[in-house]
Structures are given as C-alpha cells and as structure tokens.
Amino acid sequence: xxxxxxxxxxxxxxxxxxxxxxxxxxxxxxxxxxxxxxxxxxxxxxxxxxxxxxxxxxxxxxxxxxxxxxxxxxxxxxxxxxxxxxxxxxxxxx
Amino acid sequence: xxxxxxxxxxxxxxxxxxxxxxxxxxxxxxxxxxxxxxxxxxxxxxxxxxxxxxxxxxxxxxxxxxxxxxxxxxxxxxxxxxxxxxxxxxxxxxxxxxxxxxxxxxxxxxx
Amino acid sequence: xxxxxxxxxxxxxxxxxxxxxxxxxxxxxxxxxxxxxxxxxxxxxxxxxxxxxxxxxxxxxxxxxxxxxxxxxxxxxxxxxxxxxxxxxxxxxxxxxxxxxxxxxxxxxxxxxxxxxxxxxxxxxxxxxxxxxxxxxxxxxxxxxxxxxxxxxxxxxx
Numbered sequence: 001x002x003x004x005x006x007x008x009x010x011x012x013x014x015x016x017x018x019x020x021x022x023x024x025x026x027x028x029x030x031x032x033x034x035x036x037x038x039x040x041x042x043x044x045x046x047x048x049x050x051x052x053x054x055x056x057x058x059x060x061x062x063x064x065x066x067x068x069x070x071x072x073x074x075x076x077x078x079x080x081x082x083x084x085x086x087x088x089x090x091x092x093x094x
Numbered sequence: 095x096x097x098x099x100x101x102x103x104x105x106x107x108x109x110x111x112x113x114x115x116x117x118x119x120x121x122x123x124x125x126x127x128x129x130x131x132x133x134x135x136x137x138x139x140x141x142x143x144x145x146x147x148x149x150x151x152x153x154x155x156x157x158x159x160x161x162x163x164x165x166x167x168x169x170x171x172x173x174x175x176x177x178x179x180x181x182x183x184x185x186x187x188x189x190x191x192x193x194x195x196x197x198x199x200x201x202x203x204x205x
Numbered sequence: 206x207x208x209x210x211x212x213x214x215x216x217x218x219x220x221x222x223x224x225x226x227x228x229x230x231x232x233x234x235x236x237x238x239x240x241x242x243x244x245x246x247x248x249x250x251x252x253x254x255x256x257x258x259x260x261x262x263x264x265x266x267x268x269x270x271x272x273x274x275x276x277x278x279x280x281x282x283x284x285x286x287x288x289x290x291x292x293x294x295x296x297x298x299x300x301x302x303x304x305x306x307x308x309x310x311x312x313x314x315x316x317x318x319x320x321x322x323x324x325x326x327x328x329x330x331x332x333x334x335x336x337x338x339x340x341x342x343x344x345x346x347x348x349x350x351x352x353x354x355x356x357x358x359x360x361x362x363x
Binding site: 115118119121122125126127128130131133134135137138141142159162163166172173175176177179180183184187193194195 | 323337
C-alpha cells in the first residue's frame with residue numbers, strides 16, 4: 001500500500017519534470033528535466049522492486065543511476081565542444 | 095511485534111515525507127521563474143526526495159544486503175547530483191543564459 | 206602504491222556487495238575487473254591524493270552529519286518558498302572566496318554548496334566560486350563562512 005503511494009508520487013514528479021522538458025524554453029531547462037527524470041526513474045525502479053518483492057531490481061536502479069550521470073555529462077560535453085572527446089580536445093579548464 | 099510496528103511507522107513516515115518533497119521539487123521545477131532558480135527545485139528532489147524515499151525503503155530492508163545496496167545508491171546519488179548540477183549551471187552560463195537577478199536589496203552583493 | 210591498494214579494496218567491496226555470489230568463477234572475474242579498473246586509473250594518472258582522497262575520509266565522515274543537517278534545513282526553507290507564492294524568491298549571484306588549499310578541498314566545498322538547496326555553485330575560477338542563491342538569506346549563509354571553515358578542517362585537520 002505504502003509502496004504503491006510512493007510510486008504514484010514518483011510518477012507525478014516524473015510527469016511534472018516531463019512538462020518542464022516539453023516547455024523548455026532553453027536546452028538547459030530540458031537537460032535539467034532530463035536529469036530529474038533519470039533520478040526519479042532510479043527511485044521508481046527501487047520502489048517497484050519492493051512493491052513486487054523482487055529486490056534484484058536494485059541492481060538495475062544502480063545501473064540506471066550510473067548511466068544517467070554519464071549520459072547527462074556526455075550531452076553537456078557535446079553541447080560545449082560539439083563532438084565526443086578524442087585526443088585533440090583542449091586540456092580541461094578546471 | 096511492537097518493534098516491527100515502530101519500524102514500519104518510521105519507514106512509512108520517511109516514504110510519505112520523501113514523496114511530498116519529491117512532488118514539491120517537481121512543482122518548483124515548473125513554477126520558479128528562470129533556469130537557475132529551477133535548479134534549486136531539482137536539488138530538493140535529488141536530496142530530500144531521493145534521500146527520504148531510499149531511507150524509507152532501507153527501514154523495510156533492515157540491516158541486510160538489500161539495505162547496504164540502498165545505502166550505496168544513496169551515496170552515489172549524493173556524489174553525482176551536485177556534480178551534474180554544477181556542470182549544467184556552468185554550461186548554461188558559458189552558453190550565455192542570463193540569470194534573472196532580483197533588485198531586492200539583501201546584504202549579499204551582486205557582482 | 207597505497208592509493209592503488211586502497212582503490213582495489215574499495216572496488217572489491219563494491220563487487221562483493223553487488224554480486225553476492227561466492228563461486229570461484231565469479232570471484233576471479235571480479236578480481237580481474239578490479240585489477241583492470243585500477244590499471245586504467247593508473248594509466249589516466251589519477252592515482253594520487255586528488256583522485257583517491259581516502260586520507261580525508263575520516264574527517265569527511267565527521268563533517269557529513271553537519272552537512273546533512275544544513276541540507277534538511279535548506280530543503281524545508283526552499284520547499285516553503287515553492288509551495289507558498291507569497292514568500293519572496295530573490296535570486297542573486299554572489300562570489301565566495303574558497304579558503305581551501307587543494308583542488309579536492311575546493312571541489313568538496315563547491316559540491317557542499319550545490320548539495321544544499323537554495324545555493325548552486327555555477328562557476329569555479331581559481332579560488333573564487335560563483336554561487337547562484339535563491340534568496341538573500343541563502344547567499345548570506347554561504348558568505349558567513351561556516352561551511353568554508355569546516356571544509357578547510359576536513360582538508361587540513363585543523
């Protein structure tokens with residue numbers, strides 16, 4: 001019961017983030033929404049794992065968290081330099 | 095028996111509060127005025143929303159392999175989410191997205 | 206070398222936690238994965254105090270409860286401002302001087318700022334961190350320097 005309610009709440013948050021992704025207006029708003037959708041998906045998978053009593057779903061949740069992080073960083077990097085890395089990329093300014 | 099009940103109540107409280115914070119962050123993502131302000135809404139769901147929901151699930155799992163995995167997911171989210179947020183804000187600033195700055199005279203200076 | 210050993214131990218722990226199987230085949234595959242991952246890290250030249258900051262782990266663990274408390278407080282404040290339209294939202298950019306000596310220290314400070322809702326570190330320029338604050342109060346909290354001081358303590362132990 002409690003897990004189902006949490007799942008609904010996460011789904012509502014997903015819908016709100018999806019609305020922001022559709023509205024934009026800048027590409028960064030959309031990436032922000034995308035990142036939030038990714039985090040919520042991790043939670044959704046974890047909650048579904050408990051709802052259906054299949055704790056092995058947690059492995060998928062962690063995998064999704066990893067992919068979401070790398071994906072967002074890759075998209076940002078692509079926006080900045082226009083291609084995905086390689087030896088000719090400038091030394092990082094950090 | 096009663097201990098089990100207390101445990102369940104703690105877990106449900108965390109799940110309920112975490113859900114509330116997650117939805118609040120979602121509303122903030124829609125409602126706040128500009129991109130940089132919206133990032134604070136995203137920050138709420140990433141910290142309190144995710145943290146409390148994972149903590150609530152952790153109370154259900156107890157001290158076990160599943161609980162340790164939940165903790166590790168939480169630690170991972172707490173490390174990656176500020177990194178992503180910073181990369182996003184930096185990219186937006188470099189791309190020329192102007193932050194909306196209030197004229198309200200607080201003590202903090204505006205550069 | 207001690208960085209490599211520390212990293213291997215952590216990787217091995219994570220592998221065991223996630224696989225949960227103790228058969229010879231899976232254990233040897235795990236050992237192989239750990240060694241390859243550490244070798245890759247060595248090839249990227251990140252096996253140093255910056256890439257493997259385990260020396261700070263003990264003090265960072267003692268800093269964490271304070272940080273979590275700040276996160277909870279800031280969360281409640283920002284959540285109230287989102288839900289109640291009458292409460293003011295007055296975004297501003299501020300510049301904070303990071304007093305940490307090393308890149309790890311400054312990264313920890315900038316991440317702590319971002320992790321606290323209401324403030325996001327937007328840009329790091331040498332020792333100056335540009336912070337976007339949702340309200341004047343949130344900005345003043347960062348400028349007050351309590352977090353700055355505590356991260357210096359995590360970094361240097363004094």
